[in-house]
Amino acid sequence: MTLKKVNPDLEKERSTCTFNIEELTNLLDTGAHCTAERRAVEDKVFSVKELKDEIPDEFLSHKERYENAIRKSVFLHKVLQETGVKRGVYNRSDKSDFRTTYYSIFKDGSPFMLQYSMFVPTILGQGDSEQVELWYKRALNMEIIGTYAQTELGHGTFIRGLETEAVYDEKTEEFILNSPSLSSYKWWPGGLGHTTNYCIVMAQLKIKGKPYGMQPFIVQIRDEETHMPLPGVKVGEIGAKLAFNTVNNGFLGFEHVRIPRRHMLMRFSQVSKDGKFTSSANPKLAYGTMVMVRVTIVNSAATYLSRAVTIAIRYSAVRHQSKLKQNEPEPQILDYVTQQHKLFIGIATSHAYMFCSYWLWDVYVMYQKEQNVGNFDRLPELHALACCLKVISSSDCTGLVEKCRMSCGGHGFMMSSNLPQLYGISTATCTYEGENTVMLLQTARALVKAWELGSRGRPFSPTMSYFAEKNVPSKWDSSLEGILNAFQKVSIGKLSSSVSSLQEYTKSGLSAEDAWNKASVQLIGAAEAWGRAVVLSIYKSEIERYGQTVSPALKSVLFDLVELYYVHLTLEKMGDLLLYTQLSEKDVVSLRKKYEDLLEKIRPNAIGLVDAFDYRDEVLNSTLGSYDGFAYERLMTEAMKSPLNAEPVNQSFHKYIKPLMKGKL
Ligand SMILES: CCC/C=C/C(=O)SCCNC(=O)CCNC(=O)[C@H](O)C(C)(C)COP(=O)([O-])OP(=O)([O-])OC[C@H]1O[C@@H](n2cnc3c(N)ncnc32)[C@H](O)[C@@H]1OP(=O)([O-])[O-]
Numbered sequence: 120m121t122l123k124k125v126n127p128d129l130e131k132e133r134s135t136c137t138f139n140i141e142e143l144t145n146l147l148d149t150g151a152h153c154t155a156e157r158r159a160v161e162d163k164v165f166s167v168k169e170l171k172d173e174i175p176d177e178f179l180s181h182k183e184r185y186e187n188a189i190r191k192s193v194f195l196h197k198v199l200q201e202t203g204v205k206r207g208v209y210n211r212s213d214k215s216d217f218r219t220t221y222y223s224i225f226k227d228g229s230p231f232m233l234q235y236s237m238f239v240p241t242i243l244g245q246g247d248s249e250q251v252e253l254w255y256k257r258a259l260n261m262e263i264i265g266t267y268a269q270t271e272l273g274h275g276t277f278i279r280g281l282e283t284e285a286v287y288d289e290k291t292e293e294f295i296l297n298s299p300s301l302s303s304y305k306w307w308p309g310g311l312g313h314t315t316n317y318c319i320v321m322a323q324l325k326i327k328g329k330p331y332g333m334q335p336f337i338v339q340i341r342d343e344e345t346h347m348p349l350p351g352v353k354v355g356e357i358g359a360k361l362a363f364n365t366v367n368n369g370f371l372g373f374e375h376v377r378i379p380r381r382h383m384l385m386r387f388s389q390v391s392k393d394g395k396f397t398s399s400a401n402p403k404l405a406y407g408t409m410v411m412v413r414v415t416i417v418n419s420a421a422t423y424l425s426r427a428v429t430i431a432i433r434y435s436a437v438r439h440q441s442k443l444k445q446n447e448p449e450p451q452i453l454d455y456v457t458q459q460h461k462l463f464i465g466i467a468t469s470h471a472y473m474f475c476s477y478w479l480w481d482v483y484v485m486y487q488k489e490q491n492v493g494n495f496d497r498l499p500e501l502h503a504l505a506c507c508l509k510v511i512s513s514s515d516c517t518g519l520v521e522k523c524r525m526s527c528g529g530h531g532f533m534m535s536s537n538l539p540q541l542y543g544i545s546t547a548t549c550t551y552e553g554e555n556t557v558m559l560l561q562t563a564r565a566l567v568k569a570w571e572l573g574s575r576g577r578p579f580s581p582t583m584s585y586f587a588e589k590n591v592p593s594k595w596d597s598s599l600e601g602i603l604n605a606f607q608k609v610s611i612g613k614l615s616s617s618v619s620s621l622q623e624y625t626k627s628g629l630s631a632e633d634a635w636n637k638a639s640v641q642l643i644g645a646a647e648a649w650g651r652a653v654v655l656s657i658y659k660s661e662i663e664r665y666g667q668t669v670s671p672a673l674k675s676v677l678f679d680l681v682e683l684y685y686v687h688l689t690l691e692k693m694g695d696l697l698l699y700t701q702l703s704e705k706d707v708v709s710l711r712k713k714y715e716d717l718l719e720k721i722r723p724n725a726i727g728l729v730d731a732f733d734y735r736d737e738v739l740n741s742t743l744g745s746y747d748g749f750a751y752e753r754l755m756t757e758a759m760k761s762p763l764n765a766e767p768v769n770q771s772f773h774k775y776i777k778p779l780m781k782g783k784l
């Protein structure tokens with residue numbers, strides 16, 4: 120099929136854009152040089168013929184998909200090494216490493232994913248200098264391929280309840296790893312099934328019968344030559360899933376497997392030859408890799424959404440349906456204001472979380488520097504922020520990815536649109552690295568503690584400083600500052616109400632734990648409200664900061680999106696605002712009008728805004744979202760790749776249908 124250059128609808132849309140698209144791309148990439156570097160890597164990666172799929176993944180068997188993903192992982196690794204991309208692959212060192220768009224060559228994830236995202240970072244974060252020297256080098260050269268094995272069949276959330284044991288034998292100076300029950304089998308680690316030969320195993324340390332809590336151990340599970348599981352190691356793949364089907368998630372059990380003493384990662388806690396345990400300054404330092412990954416999830420969530428919204432908005436610009444005015448042609452569906460309502464918030468939300476993720480990464484890096492000199496003061500706030508922002512970014516972005524999919528009608532249901540796969544990998548972020556409700560409860564724990572300490576005169580950390588403000592009623596103010604203050608009031612109101620309930624329940628005779636459980640619906644509401652206030656504040660302040668350096672045209676569009684985000688959230692959370700602020704019906708009416716005006720204002724820039732995410736077609740992998748907008752042609756081309764279309768009549772006709780038709784079954 121020969122394609123014209125660009126669909127005229129998209130051509131028209133691009134002509135109405137009021138700002139410089141490249142300028143916004145550079146901002147999202149955290150600098151023009153980062154855009155250039157990213158594009159250079161993409162040029163390399165997408166020119167490798169081995170990285171292209173001849174048959175779409177969805178037409179392959181489970182086994183073939185895995186084998187194809189391994190093949191591509193190896194070629195990708197090779198080309199990235201040749202290109203000199205080390206930072207983004209092994210360990211993020213900078214914000215610019217976030218836009219590793221080339222990973223989209225895996226629609227459903229890479230089996231090497233955990234090597235890069237958790238195995239190597241845990242070696243770097245939890246190993247002492249000698250261990251880092253040994254293991255990091257081996258991992259860099261891909262001599263060892265690893266994963267992070269923490270979750271078990273019986274426990275994912277409650278990690279103090281993990282059952283895998285590492286018992287120290289001082290006679291041989293070894294740890295003996297054992298899985299005492301079926302429920303103690305590791306379950307879920309990415310790549311564990313058939314890919315990795317080593318892993319970080321999080322296990323309960325025991326010395327002379329005494330428990331010392333969960334510690335990280337580096338364990339060889341397969342022979343480096345034959346790849347056969349080592350004696351005493353039971354390993355395999357866990358089977359088909361909603362998504363991540365090429366990540367090769369696995370199970371793992373141990374039957375008294377011995378490893379040398381120095382295979383416990385000993386940066387923070389140590390076990391001496393004679394079995395003396397030296398505890399870390401803070402026992403939660405063993406949870407460090409999880410904090411780091413939660414921080415990075417905020418960016419992943421924003422990225423998945425930015426891809427989905429690019430696909431949905433481009434498709435909405437080329438799709439014509441129904442009649443707005445009887446005597447006129449069918450309009451682009453993007454002209455329906457309900458369609459704009461579904462989609463423009465996706466652009467704004469993606470910006471909000473992307474800019475917040477860069478800010479959060481800076482907070483994390485600052486903490487890392489302080490941790491290196493023994494200062495852990497920032498950890499409680501960082502932990503609360505990482506938990507809460509992980510939750511609201513993953514749940515908001517996943518909800519909006521699904522909205523994008525549905526906004527494309529039937530075609531959004533096609534695997535070739537890539538929207539179902541984007542939903543699959545996005546919704547996984549709501550569960551992994553801390554299930555979302557549990558993470559909100561962790562946040563609430565930190566907030567209640569801060570509130571109680573605050574009431575006794577202790578200062579609040581920066582993101583909670585507004586808790587100290589008196590909650591005096593004031594007239595509703597629809598400016599950005601006014602809305603931010605209103606959301607802070609909601610946050611204070613929900614937290615103080617949760618704390619009152621906790622106090623009443625304990626006064627009525629409930630134990631602290633039962634009171635907590637009974638009030639937990641309120642508590643997660645308070646945690647979410649704090650997260651909202653943080654995101655509103657950071658999104659606004661980051662855009663105000665960038666606004667000082669970008670062109671007036673771009674500044675104006677960036678603020679349209681900030682306003683849209685603020686007004687949309689105000690209308691969504693109207694109930695809370697009516698309860699805790701002076702918002703009135705009259706204010707709501709004028710906010711609705713403001714929202715409709717903003718949709719109208721953003722409409723001419725919709726395509727420019729999604730073009731600025733700068734996803735080349737190979738990255739989007741979508742029949743509906745390509746840059747040229749020829750969605751129907753691509754849908755048909757992809758449909759023709761179905762193996763069923765290789766022959767006009769399938770053999771099942773002769774075997775089953777014909778006998779049925781002839782009454783001969
Ligand atoms: C590509 C991705 C693939 C996916 C990979 C995975 O999913 S891998 C698998 C991912 N798996 C998961 O994500 C599992 C999710 N589960 C967990 O992370 C933990 O079991 C827990 C945090 C829920 C509870 O832990 P617990 O029972 O040990 O703790 P507690 O509740 O009794 O609180 C005690 C104190 O510790 C504090 N504190 C807690 N965590 C941290 C931290 N990280 N840092 C700092 N501090 C922390 C807490 O604030 C509290 O302080 P307070 O108030 O005393 O001053």
Ligand SMILES: Cc1cc2nc3c(=O)[nH]c(=O)nc-3n(C[C@H](O)[C@H](O)[C@H](O)COP(=O)(O)OP(=O)(O)OC[C@H]3O[C@@H](n4cnc5c(N)ncnc54)[C@H](O)[C@@H]3O)c2cc1C
Pocket residue numbers: 233266267268269270273274275276277306307308309363368547550551552553554555556557560
């Ligand atoms: C795609 C994917 C990839 C993964 N990759 C890895 C990996 O590489 N390595 C690894 O170690 N793990 C991995 N995991 C496991 C993941 O970290 C866990 O599934 C996650 O932490 C949730 O734990 P769980 O499955 O035990 O859920 P559960 O805790 O059993 O959750 C079930 C329900 O119980 C509720 N619940 C549990 N505890 C509480 C509580 N205290 N209060 C209130 N409600 C509660 C939850 O809210 C939820 O509704 C992966 C998971 C997925 C889906």
